[in-house]
Amino acid sequence: MTTIAQSAIANLKEAGLGDVLHVPGQQTYQAREDSYWSLTPRLGPWAIVQPRTAEEVSQAVKALVKTDGCKFAIRSGGHMSFVDAGNNIAAGVTIDLGLMTQTTYNPETKLASLQPGGRWADVYADLEKNGVLVAGGREGLVGVGGLLTGGGITFYTCRYGLGCDQVVNYEVVLADGSIVSANATSYPDLFRVLKGGHNNFGIVTRFDVNTFECRNIWDGNVLYSKDSTNEIVAALVDITEDLAVNPVSHVLAMWGYLPRSKEHFINMVLTNLDGVENAEPFRKFLDIPGQQNMKTTTVAKKLVEFLLPSNRFDFWLTLTFRVDARIIQRVAAGFEKMIEEIQKSIPDSNFYLSLVLQPLLKSWAQHSVDRGGNILGLECLPGDCIIMVATVETESLETLNGAGAPAIKAMFDDIEAYATSLEKNVDFLYLNYAGGGQNPFQTYGEENIRKMKEASAKYDPTGVFQERVPGGYKISKVN
Ligand SMILES: Cc1cc2nc3c(=O)[nH]c(=O)nc-3n(C[C@H](O)[C@H](O)[C@H](O)COP(=O)(O)OP(=O)(O)OC[C@H]3O[C@@H](n4cnc5c(N)ncnc54)[C@H](O)[C@@H]3O)c2cc1C
Known part of the structure:
Protein backbone atom coordinates (compact mmCIF):
# COMPACT_ATOMS: atom_id res chain seq x y z
CA MET A 1 0.00 0.00 0.00
CA LEU A 97 14.77 27.38 2.06
CA GLY A 98 18.31 26.88 3.36
CA LEU A 99 19.79 26.88 -0.16
CA MET A 100 18.22 30.25 -0.98
CA THR A 101 20.55 32.54 0.93
CA GLN A 102 21.67 35.22 -1.53
CA THR A 103 21.82 38.93 -0.77
CA THR A 104 22.27 41.36 -3.65
CA TYR A 105 22.36 45.14 -3.82
CA ASN A 106 21.29 47.38 -6.68
CA PRO A 107 23.04 50.77 -6.40
CA GLU A 108 20.60 52.35 -8.88
CA THR A 109 17.44 51.53 -6.95
CA LYS A 110 19.26 51.42 -3.60
CA LEU A 111 17.29 48.26 -2.86
CA ALA A 112 18.69 45.05 -1.41
CA SER A 113 17.19 41.74 -2.48
CA LEU A 114 17.24 39.15 0.27
CA GLN A 115 16.49 35.48 -0.17
CA PRO A 116 14.60 33.97 2.78
CA GLY A 117 17.14 31.36 3.86
CA GLY A 118 19.85 33.97 4.49
CA ARG A 119 21.10 34.62 8.01
CA TRP A 120 21.37 38.20 9.19
CA ALA A 121 25.11 38.03 9.90
CA ASP A 122 25.70 37.15 6.24
CA VAL A 123 23.17 39.69 4.95
CA TYR A 124 24.89 42.53 6.79
CA ALA A 125 28.39 41.36 5.78
CA ASP A 126 27.32 41.35 2.10
CA LEU A 127 25.65 44.75 2.31
CA GLU A 128 28.42 46.41 4.26
CA LYS A 129 30.74 45.79 1.30
CA ASN A 130 28.44 48.15 -0.61
CA GLY A 131 28.38 50.71 2.18
CA VAL A 132 24.71 50.09 2.98
CA LEU A 133 22.59 48.37 5.56
CA VAL A 134 19.02 47.21 6.09
CA ALA A 135 16.84 47.04 9.19
CA GLY A 136 16.94 43.34 10.08
CA GLY A 137 17.70 40.81 12.80
CA ARG A 138 19.83 41.39 15.86
CA GLU A 139 21.27 37.89 16.26
CA GLY A 140 23.61 36.53 13.63
CA LEU A 141 21.94 33.22 12.77
CA VAL A 142 18.27 34.25 12.81
CA GLY A 143 16.76 33.76 9.35
CA VAL A 144 15.52 36.44 6.97
CA GLY A 145 12.24 34.68 6.09
CA GLY A 146 10.72 34.21 9.54
CA LEU A 147 11.85 37.55 10.96
CA LEU A 148 10.47 39.61 8.07
CA THR A 149 7.19 37.72 7.66
CA GLY A 150 6.58 38.04 11.43
CA GLY A 151 7.32 41.79 11.59
CA GLY A 152 10.95 42.29 12.63
CA ILE A 153 12.13 44.36 15.58
CA THR A 154 15.54 45.67 14.56
CA PHE A 155 18.30 48.00 15.75
CA TYR A 156 16.71 50.69 13.57
CA THR A 157 13.02 50.26 14.41
CA CYS A 158 12.74 53.48 16.44
CA ARG A 159 14.28 55.32 13.49
CA TYR A 160 12.64 53.60 10.48
CA GLY A 161 9.99 51.17 11.74
CA LEU A 162 9.76 47.39 11.69
CA GLY A 163 11.77 45.23 9.28
CA CYS A 164 8.61 44.37 7.31
CA ASP A 165 7.95 48.09 6.77
CA GLN A 166 11.18 48.35 4.79
CA VAL A 167 10.00 45.77 2.23
CA VAL A 168 8.91 47.35 -1.07
CA ASN A 169 8.34 44.15 -2.99
CA TYR A 170 7.79 40.48 -2.18
CA GLU A 171 8.31 37.65 -4.63
CA VAL A 172 5.92 35.04 -3.32
CA VAL A 173 4.75 31.56 -4.32
CA LEU A 174 1.00 31.23 -3.82
CA ALA A 175 -1.04 28.14 -3.00
CA ASP A 176 -1.61 27.25 -6.67
CA GLY A 177 2.13 27.46 -7.36
CA SER A 178 2.01 30.78 -9.19
CA ILE A 179 4.88 33.17 -8.54
CA VAL A 180 3.81 36.79 -8.12
CA SER A 181 5.34 40.12 -7.17
CA ALA A 182 3.41 41.88 -4.42
CA ASN A 183 4.08 45.57 -3.93
CA ALA A 184 2.25 48.89 -3.65
CA THR A 185 0.82 48.63 -7.18
CA SER A 186 0.76 44.92 -7.94
CA TYR A 187 -1.34 42.75 -5.57
CA PRO A 188 -1.46 45.64 -3.05
CA ASP A 189 -3.82 43.79 -0.70
CA LEU A 190 -1.44 40.84 -0.60
CA PHE A 191 1.50 43.22 -0.14
CA ARG A 192 -0.15 44.68 2.92
CA VAL A 193 -0.94 41.38 4.66
CA LEU A 194 2.50 39.94 3.96
CA LYS A 195 3.85 42.66 6.26
CA GLY A 196 3.46 40.69 9.45
CA GLY A 197 1.12 37.96 8.16
CA HIS A 198 3.58 35.10 8.84
CA ASN A 199 3.12 31.95 6.72
CA ASN A 200 -0.60 32.45 5.93
CA PHE A 201 -0.54 33.60 2.31
CA GLY A 202 2.36 32.01 0.49
CA ILE A 203 6.06 31.28 0.59
CA VAL A 204 8.14 34.41 0.18
CA THR A 205 11.12 33.69 -2.03
CA ARG A 206 12.59 37.20 -2.17
CA PHE A 207 12.27 40.40 -0.14
CA ASP A 208 13.28 43.67 -1.87
CA VAL A 209 14.03 46.12 0.91
CA ASN A 210 15.09 49.72 1.37
CA THR A 211 18.66 50.32 2.42
CA PHE A 212 20.39 53.19 4.17
CA GLU A 213 23.96 54.27 4.62
CA CYS A 214 26.05 51.95 6.78
CA ARG A 215 27.71 53.83 9.65
CA ASN A 216 29.79 52.87 12.62
CA ILE A 217 27.83 52.19 15.79
CA TRP A 218 28.96 52.62 19.38
CA ASP A 219 27.76 49.39 20.88
CA GLY A 220 28.10 46.80 23.58
CA ASN A 221 26.73 45.92 26.96
CA VAL A 222 26.99 46.83 30.59
CA LEU A 223 26.63 44.08 33.19
CA TYR A 224 25.09 45.13 36.47
CA SER A 225 24.43 43.41 39.75
CA LYS A 226 20.76 43.02 40.67
CA ASP A 227 21.39 45.54 43.48
CA SER A 228 21.24 48.27 40.82
CA THR A 229 17.67 47.38 39.83
CA ASN A 230 16.13 50.70 40.97
CA GLU A 231 18.59 52.82 38.99
CA ILE A 232 18.28 50.61 35.90
CA VAL A 233 14.49 50.76 35.97
CA ALA A 234 14.58 54.57 36.21
CA ALA A 235 17.08 54.81 33.36
CA LEU A 236 15.04 52.44 31.18
CA VAL A 237 11.88 54.52 31.66
CA ASP A 238 13.80 57.70 30.82
CA ILE A 239 15.44 56.39 27.67
CA THR A 240 12.16 54.93 26.39
CA GLU A 241 10.58 58.38 26.71
CA ASP A 242 13.60 59.98 25.05
CA LEU A 243 13.64 57.49 22.15
CA ALA A 244 10.28 58.64 20.92
CA VAL A 245 11.71 62.10 20.15
CA ASN A 246 15.35 61.16 19.62
CA PRO A 247 15.55 57.76 17.88
CA VAL A 248 19.32 57.57 17.83
CA SER A 249 19.72 54.73 20.30
CA HIS A 250 18.82 51.11 20.64
CA VAL A 251 18.37 49.47 24.04
CA LEU A 252 17.59 46.03 25.39
CA ALA A 253 17.40 45.20 29.09
CA MET A 254 18.03 41.55 29.88
CA TRP A 255 17.57 39.89 33.24
CA GLY A 256 19.42 36.59 33.26
CA TYR A 257 20.29 33.69 35.54
CA LEU A 258 22.65 30.77 35.01
CA PRO A 259 22.06 28.18 37.77
CA ARG A 260 25.25 26.24 37.16
CA SER A 261 27.37 29.21 38.11
CA LYS A 262 24.60 30.81 40.20
CA GLU A 263 25.23 33.92 38.11
CA HIS A 264 22.44 36.46 38.29
CA PHE A 265 22.81 39.61 36.25
CA ILE A 266 21.11 42.50 34.51
CA ASN A 267 22.63 43.09 31.11
CA MET A 268 21.93 46.36 29.28
CA VAL A 269 22.64 46.12 25.58
CA LEU A 270 23.26 49.68 24.36
CA THR A 271 23.81 50.91 20.81
CA ASN A 272 24.27 54.44 19.52
CA LEU A 273 23.32 54.13 15.86
CA ASP A 274 25.52 57.06 14.77
CA GLY A 275 28.65 55.81 16.50
CA VAL A 276 28.70 58.54 19.16
CA GLU A 277 30.70 57.39 22.19
CA ASN A 278 29.20 57.93 25.65
CA ALA A 279 26.19 59.56 24.00
CA GLU A 280 24.01 61.65 26.27
CA PRO A 281 20.91 59.36 26.20
CA PHE A 282 23.05 56.61 27.82
CA ARG A 283 24.39 58.84 30.59
CA LYS A 284 22.10 57.41 33.29
CA PHE A 285 23.10 53.85 32.42
CA LEU A 286 26.79 54.63 32.21
CA ASP A 287 26.71 56.37 35.59
CA ILE A 288 25.48 53.20 37.33
CA PRO A 289 28.48 51.11 38.48
CA GLY A 290 28.76 48.08 36.21
CA GLN A 291 31.09 46.17 33.95
CA GLN A 292 31.18 48.17 30.72
CA ASN A 293 32.04 46.51 27.47
CA MET A 294 31.40 49.15 24.80
CA LYS A 295 33.22 49.79 21.54
CA THR A 296 32.97 51.33 18.09
CA THR A 297 32.01 48.70 15.56
CA THR A 298 29.51 47.99 12.78
CA VAL A 299 26.30 45.98 12.78
CA ALA A 300 27.93 43.37 10.53
CA LYS A 301 30.90 42.94 12.86
CA LYS A 302 28.68 42.89 15.93
CA LEU A 303 26.52 40.09 14.56
CA VAL A 304 29.44 37.80 13.82
CA GLU A 305 30.09 37.79 17.56
CA PHE A 306 26.51 38.00 18.81
CA LEU A 307 25.08 34.49 18.82
CA LEU A 308 22.77 33.23 21.53
CA PRO A 309 23.36 29.67 22.78
CA SER A 310 21.41 27.02 20.86
CA ASN A 311 20.63 23.30 21.25
CA ARG A 312 18.25 23.52 24.19
CA PHE A 313 14.51 23.05 24.63
CA ASP A 314 12.74 26.40 24.73
CA PHE A 315 9.60 28.01 26.05
CA TRP A 316 8.77 31.67 25.26
CA LEU A 317 6.03 34.06 26.34
CA THR A 318 5.48 37.70 25.46
CA LEU A 319 3.53 40.55 27.01
CA THR A 320 3.15 44.28 26.31
CA PHE A 321 2.50 46.98 28.87
CA ARG A 322 2.64 50.79 29.09
CA VAL A 323 5.94 52.28 30.18
CA ASP A 324 5.69 52.34 33.96
CA ALA A 325 8.47 51.95 36.54
CA ARG A 326 6.18 50.07 38.91
CA ILE A 327 5.57 47.30 36.38
CA ILE A 328 9.26 47.01 35.54
CA GLN A 329 9.99 46.72 39.26
CA ARG A 330 7.38 43.96 39.44
CA VAL A 331 9.11 42.21 36.53
CA ALA A 332 12.46 42.37 38.36
CA ALA A 333 10.90 41.06 41.59
CA GLY A 334 9.00 38.37 39.66
CA PHE A 335 12.21 37.20 38.06
CA GLU A 336 13.82 36.76 41.53
CA LYS A 337 10.83 34.85 42.80
CA MET A 338 10.77 32.62 39.74
CA ILE A 339 14.39 31.63 40.30
CA GLU A 340 13.61 30.68 43.89
CA GLU A 341 10.59 28.64 42.81
CA ILE A 342 12.48 26.74 40.12
CA GLN A 343 15.35 26.02 42.50
CA LYS A 344 12.92 24.45 44.98
CA SER A 345 11.66 21.92 42.46
CA ILE A 346 14.80 21.25 40.44
CA PRO A 347 17.80 22.43 42.43
CA ASP A 348 20.45 20.70 40.35
CA SER A 349 18.95 20.94 36.93
CA ASN A 350 20.39 22.80 33.99
CA PHE A 351 18.11 25.59 33.03
CA TYR A 352 18.60 29.09 31.69
CA LEU A 353 16.21 31.91 32.29
CA SER A 354 16.08 35.22 30.58
CA LEU A 355 13.71 38.08 30.49
CA VAL A 356 14.11 40.85 27.98
CA LEU A 357 12.44 44.26 28.06
CA GLN A 358 12.57 46.68 25.17
CA PRO A 359 10.70 49.78 24.08
CA LEU A 360 7.75 49.43 21.70
CA LEU A 361 6.89 52.94 20.63
CA LYS A 362 3.69 54.40 19.31
CA SER A 363 5.83 56.13 16.64
CA TRP A 364 6.49 52.73 15.02
CA ALA A 365 2.92 52.89 13.73
CA GLN A 366 3.63 56.17 11.91
CA HIS A 367 6.75 54.67 10.28
CA SER A 368 4.51 51.89 9.06
CA VAL A 369 1.81 54.25 7.74
CA ASP A 370 4.51 56.31 5.95
CA ARG A 371 5.60 53.13 4.15
CA GLY A 372 2.17 51.82 3.19
CA GLY A 373 1.06 50.09 6.39
CA ASN A 374 1.43 46.66 7.92
CA ILE A 375 -1.04 44.42 9.73
CA LEU A 376 0.27 44.51 13.29
CA GLY A 377 -2.21 47.14 14.40
CA LEU A 378 0.35 49.29 16.20
CA GLU A 379 -1.80 52.34 15.46
CA CYS A 380 -4.12 51.05 18.21
CA LEU A 381 -1.42 51.25 20.88
CA PRO A 382 -2.53 53.61 23.62
CA GLY A 383 1.00 55.12 23.86
CA ASP A 384 4.62 54.09 24.26
CA CYS A 385 5.01 50.61 25.67
CA ILE A 386 7.48 48.04 26.86
CA ILE A 387 7.49 44.65 25.23
CA MET A 388 8.57 41.75 27.40
CA VAL A 389 9.74 38.35 26.30
CA ALA A 390 10.46 35.72 28.93
CA THR A 391 12.21 32.50 28.01
CA VAL A 392 13.29 29.37 29.75
CA GLU A 393 15.72 26.97 28.13
CA THR A 394 16.55 23.54 29.43
CA GLU A 395 18.58 20.54 28.42
CA SER A 396 15.68 18.16 29.02
CA LEU A 397 12.08 18.31 27.90
CA GLU A 398 10.90 16.99 31.28
CA THR A 399 12.52 19.93 33.07
CA LEU A 400 11.00 22.34 30.59
CA ASN A 401 7.48 21.02 30.94
CA GLY A 402 7.69 20.05 34.60
CA ALA A 403 9.26 23.15 36.13
CA GLY A 404 10.56 25.79 33.70
CA ALA A 405 7.42 26.56 31.72
CA PRO A 406 5.04 26.56 34.74
CA ALA A 407 7.37 28.91 36.66
CA ILE A 408 7.58 31.37 33.77
CA LYS A 409 3.83 31.18 33.29
CA ALA A 410 3.21 31.95 36.97
CA MET A 411 5.50 34.98 36.79
CA PHE A 412 3.91 36.09 33.55
CA ASP A 413 0.37 35.81 34.97
CA ASP A 414 1.37 37.88 37.98
CA ILE A 415 2.89 40.67 35.86
CA GLU A 416 -0.07 40.67 33.51
CA ALA A 417 -2.54 40.87 36.40
CA TYR A 418 -0.53 43.67 38.01
CA ALA A 419 -0.34 45.65 34.76
CA THR A 420 -4.08 45.13 34.29
CA SER A 421 -4.78 46.37 37.82
CA LEU A 422 -2.95 49.60 36.92
CA GLU A 423 -4.83 49.76 33.59
CA LYS A 424 -1.48 49.49 31.83
CA ASN A 425 -1.74 46.05 30.26
CA VAL A 426 -1.80 46.46 26.48
CA ASP A 427 -3.65 44.02 24.26
CA PHE A 428 -0.80 43.42 21.84
CA LEU A 429 1.31 40.28 21.41
CA TYR A 430 4.24 40.49 19.04
CA LEU A 431 4.15 37.38 16.85
CA ASN A 432 7.89 36.77 16.63
CA TYR A 433 8.16 36.60 20.42
CA ALA A 434 4.91 34.77 21.12
CA GLY A 435 4.71 31.30 22.63
CA GLY A 436 2.85 28.44 20.98
CA GLY A 437 -0.23 28.90 23.17
CA GLN A 438 -0.51 32.64 22.54
CA ASN A 439 -2.64 34.19 19.81
CA PRO A 440 -0.91 37.30 18.42
CA PHE A 441 -3.22 37.86 15.42
CA GLN A 442 -6.18 38.19 17.80
CA THR A 443 -4.50 41.36 19.13
CA TYR A 444 -3.83 42.98 15.74
CA GLY A 445 -7.26 44.64 15.53
CA GLU A 446 -10.53 43.85 13.76
CA GLU A 447 -9.65 45.70 10.58
CA ASN A 448 -6.37 43.85 10.11
CA ILE A 449 -7.94 40.50 10.92
CA ARG A 450 -10.56 41.22 8.25
CA LYS A 451 -7.88 42.15 5.71
CA MET A 452 -5.98 38.94 6.41
CA LYS A 453 -9.08 36.76 6.19
CA GLU A 454 -10.06 38.40 2.88
CA ALA A 455 -6.58 37.97 1.44
CA SER A 456 -6.49 34.34 2.56
CA ALA A 457 -9.85 33.63 0.89
CA LYS A 458 -8.77 35.43 -2.32
CA TYR A 459 -5.23 34.09 -2.76
CA ASP A 460 -5.62 30.71 -1.09
CA PRO A 461 -9.27 29.72 -1.70
CA THR A 462 -8.68 26.06 -0.92
CA GLY A 463 -6.95 26.86 2.38
CA VAL A 464 -3.55 25.32 1.60
CA PHE A 465 -1.71 27.65 4.00
CA GLN A 466 -4.39 27.09 6.66
CA GLU A 467 -4.91 23.33 6.50
CA ARG A 468 -2.03 21.80 4.59
CA VAL A 469 0.54 24.03 6.33
CA PRO A 470 -0.85 23.58 9.84
CA GLY A 471 2.05 25.12 11.77
CA GLY A 472 2.42 28.72 12.87
CA TYR A 473 -0.29 31.22 13.76
CA LYS A 474 -3.29 30.68 11.49
CA ILE A 475 -5.60 33.51 10.54
CA SER A 476 -8.44 30.99 10.09
CA LYS A 477 -8.21 30.24 13.82
CA VAL A 478 -8.80 33.86 14.79
CA ASN A 479 -12.34 34.96 15.60
C1 LIG B 1 18.17 33.98 19.17
C2 LIG B 1 17.00 34.69 18.63
C3 LIG B 1 17.05 36.06 18.38
C4 LIG B 1 15.94 36.73 17.86
N1 LIG B 1 16.00 38.08 17.62
C5 LIG B 1 14.93 38.72 17.09
C6 LIG B 1 14.96 40.12 16.80
O1 LIG B 1 15.97 40.79 17.00
N2 LIG B 1 13.85 40.70 16.29
C7 LIG B 1 12.70 40.00 16.04
O2 LIG B 1 11.75 40.58 15.55
N3 LIG B 1 12.66 38.68 16.29
C8 LIG B 1 13.72 38.03 16.81
N4 LIG B 1 13.64 36.69 17.08
C9 LIG B 1 12.42 35.96 16.73
C10 LIG B 1 12.54 35.58 15.25
O3 LIG B 1 12.27 36.71 14.45
C11 LIG B 1 11.56 34.48 14.84
O4 LIG B 1 11.84 33.31 15.54
C12 LIG B 1 11.64 34.24 13.33
O5 LIG B 1 10.57 33.43 12.94
C13 LIG B 1 12.94 33.60 12.94
O6 LIG B 1 13.13 33.62 11.55
P1 LIG B 1 13.60 32.29 10.80
O7 LIG B 1 13.79 32.60 9.37
O8 LIG B 1 14.73 31.68 11.53
O9 LIG B 1 12.25 31.48 10.93
P2 LIG B 1 11.87 29.94 10.84
O10 LIG B 1 12.00 29.34 12.19
O11 LIG B 1 12.52 29.28 9.73
O12 LIG B 1 10.33 30.13 10.51
C14 LIG B 1 9.47 30.78 11.43
C15 LIG B 1 8.07 30.91 10.87
O13 LIG B 1 8.07 31.71 9.69
C16 LIG B 1 7.54 30.98 8.58
N5 LIG B 1 8.36 31.29 7.41
C17 LIG B 1 9.72 31.21 7.36
N6 LIG B 1 10.14 31.59 6.15
C18 LIG B 1 9.05 31.91 5.42
C19 LIG B 1 8.87 32.35 4.08
N7 LIG B 1 9.90 32.55 3.28
N8 LIG B 1 7.61 32.56 3.64
C20 LIG B 1 6.54 32.37 4.47
N9 LIG B 1 6.67 31.94 5.75
C21 LIG B 1 7.91 31.72 6.23
C22 LIG B 1 7.68 29.52 8.98
O14 LIG B 1 6.75 28.68 8.34
C23 LIG B 1 7.45 29.58 10.47
O15 LIG B 1 6.08 29.63 10.76
C24 LIG B 1 14.75 36.00 17.60
C25 LIG B 1 14.70 34.63 17.83
C26 LIG B 1 15.80 33.98 18.36
C27 LIG B 1 15.71 32.51 18.64
Missing part, protein backbone atom coordinates in the same frame (compact mmCIF):
# COMPACT_ATOMS: atom_id res chain seq x y z
CA THR A 2 1.32 3.45 -0.85
CA THR A 3 1.47 5.79 2.10
CA ILE A 4 1.04 9.56 1.94
CA ALA A 5 4.77 9.90 2.65
CA GLN A 6 5.66 7.65 -0.29
CA SER A 7 3.30 9.53 -2.60
CA ALA A 8 4.74 12.89 -1.53
CA ILE A 9 8.28 11.72 -2.16
CA ALA A 10 7.32 10.26 -5.53
CA ASN A 11 5.56 13.50 -6.53
CA LEU A 12 8.53 15.64 -5.47
CA LYS A 13 10.84 13.42 -7.53
CA GLU A 14 8.52 13.59 -10.50
CA ALA A 15 8.61 17.41 -10.15
CA GLY A 16 12.37 17.26 -10.72
CA LEU A 17 13.36 17.81 -7.09
CA GLY A 18 14.94 14.40 -6.45
CA ASP A 19 18.45 15.84 -6.12
CA VAL A 20 17.40 18.22 -3.33
CA LEU A 21 15.21 15.76 -1.47
CA HIS A 22 16.52 14.29 1.77
CA VAL A 23 15.04 11.50 3.85
CA PRO A 24 15.80 10.12 7.32
CA GLY A 25 19.14 8.37 7.54
CA GLN A 26 20.79 10.67 5.02
CA GLN A 27 23.57 12.99 6.11
CA THR A 28 22.04 16.21 4.75
CA TYR A 29 18.69 15.38 6.34
CA GLN A 30 20.35 15.00 9.73
CA ALA A 31 22.46 18.13 9.28
CA ARG A 32 19.36 20.18 8.50
CA GLU A 33 17.49 18.74 11.51
CA ASP A 34 20.47 19.54 13.74
CA SER A 35 20.61 23.11 12.43
CA TYR A 36 17.37 24.26 14.10
CA TRP A 37 18.33 26.78 16.77
CA SER A 38 16.24 25.04 19.43
CA LEU A 39 15.84 21.33 20.11
CA THR A 40 12.06 21.86 20.35
CA PRO A 41 11.17 21.96 16.61
CA ARG A 42 13.41 19.05 15.55
CA LEU A 43 10.45 16.92 14.61
CA GLY A 44 11.82 14.41 12.12
CA PRO A 45 9.71 15.06 8.99
CA TRP A 46 9.13 12.38 6.35
CA ALA A 47 11.41 14.31 4.03
CA ILE A 48 13.13 17.66 3.63
CA VAL A 49 13.12 19.33 0.22
CA GLN A 50 15.53 22.18 -0.44
CA PRO A 51 14.50 24.23 -3.48
CA ARG A 52 17.16 26.45 -5.06
CA THR A 53 14.89 28.89 -6.90
CA ALA A 54 11.38 30.34 -6.74
CA GLU A 55 10.46 28.00 -9.61
CA GLU A 56 11.55 25.01 -7.54
CA VAL A 57 9.58 26.30 -4.55
CA SER A 58 6.59 26.46 -6.88
CA GLN A 59 7.23 22.89 -8.07
CA ALA A 60 7.47 21.71 -4.48
CA VAL A 61 4.18 23.41 -3.50
CA LYS A 62 2.38 21.94 -6.50
CA ALA A 63 3.76 18.45 -5.83
CA LEU A 64 2.80 18.53 -2.14
CA VAL A 65 -0.65 20.04 -2.72
CA LYS A 66 -1.48 17.37 -5.29
CA THR A 67 -0.48 14.65 -2.80
CA ASP A 68 -3.76 13.87 -1.07
CA GLY A 69 -3.59 14.48 2.67
CA CYS A 70 0.01 15.64 2.67
CA LYS A 71 0.85 18.43 5.11
CA PHE A 72 3.98 20.51 4.98
CA ALA A 73 6.09 23.10 6.76
CA ILE A 74 8.11 26.09 5.55
CA ARG A 75 11.51 26.76 7.03
CA SER A 76 13.94 29.63 6.55
CA GLY A 77 16.48 30.14 9.38
CA GLY A 78 14.76 27.67 11.72
CA HIS A 79 14.85 29.93 14.78
CA MET A 80 11.24 29.87 15.88
CA SER A 81 11.18 27.52 18.79
CA PHE A 82 7.89 25.89 19.62
CA VAL A 83 6.62 22.57 18.31
CA ASP A 84 3.88 23.94 16.06
CA ALA A 85 5.83 26.97 14.82
CA GLY A 86 5.42 25.87 11.21
CA ASN A 87 9.14 25.58 10.45
CA ASN A 88 9.05 21.79 10.72
CA ILE A 89 6.51 18.99 10.85
CA ALA A 90 6.43 15.46 12.26
CA ALA A 91 3.93 13.90 9.84
CA GLY A 92 4.72 15.70 6.62
CA VAL A 93 7.40 17.29 4.45
CA THR A 94 9.48 20.36 5.23
CA ILE A 95 10.21 22.86 2.48
CA ASP A 96 13.58 24.13 3.65
